[in-house]
Amino acid sequence: MRNIEKILVALDLTSTDKELIEYASFLANEMKPEKVYFVHNIKKYEISELFQEQLKDLDLEKMISDELDEKVSTHFNAETNSEVLISEDPYTESLINYIVHKYSIDLVMVGNKSKKKGTGVISEKLMRLLKCDILTVPENTKQNLTNIWAGTDFSRESIKSLQRSTYLANYTGAKITAVNVYSVPIQFTPYLDKEEMLPKIEKHTREKFEKFLNRNKITDCEIKIIRGREASVAEKLSIESENASADLVIVADKGGNVFSSLLVGSVTDELFTRSLKIPLWVTK
DSSP: OOOOOOEEEEEETTTHHHHHEEEEEEHHHHHHOOOOEEEEEGGGSOOOOGGGHHHHSHHHHHHHHHHHHHHHHHOOOOOSEEEEEEEESSSHHEEEHHHHHTTTTEEEEEEEEGGGOOOTTOHHHHHHHHHSEEEEEEEEEOOOEEEEEEEEOTTTTTTHHHHHHHHHHHHHHHHEEEEEEEEOGGGGGGSOHHHHHHHHHHHHHHHHHHHHHTTTTOOOOEEEEEEOOTTHHHHHHHHHHTTOOOOOEEEEEEOOOOOOOTTTTTTTHHHHOOSSSOOEEEHH
């Protein structure tokens, strides 16, 4: 698993920019990356033709660049080197993907807005395009990292969430809770008593959990097994992590097994589209 040396923060000139910049500053102070890039894409095609005349003599790029420079200088207080990048591209996701490759970005940070305010640059396409980790930061996020929840389904891919959690804990001293959400296989329920099955499934899950952690040399973490019941894995993970006052939820981009699922396009996508109150880190 690669270190987090270069971070890209996607800004969109909305009220969430301030919180994103401040959270990037918090992470930079904790992890000491090499550089943080603040990126904004100007979509000139979205400007109505009604305003073309008024804007023709204005240097829009310089105005926006000056505004973002001021925001960053005000709210980014880490000693890490930073740079503001302004570009014009019809597709923000393609632009971010290009910058990720050009500058070897390790982590992309985006805002996770409430549904009332739109989804910002977060999209299914962005998550599939990028080859680096992605961190979504909701509004009113506390700058704290003492309680990390890492989702796993015991697949080879999902070990990445625990490895990334350990990486962050080494910098912050955070407590790690390794979480598995299970559900009773539907194909068996017509023939077996669900309540009789639960203890056996939980026992099997705990044994598998411990073997999984030992095999991958993951230590110093708490095990938490959650019954999915009628809710989805994503819903249970988000609700339980919020109830436990977690500061960060980490999931791998894909995985999957018999009892639960952390597949890109399913649980991870659902977590992305939910209005989470906790930052979500998807590790690639």
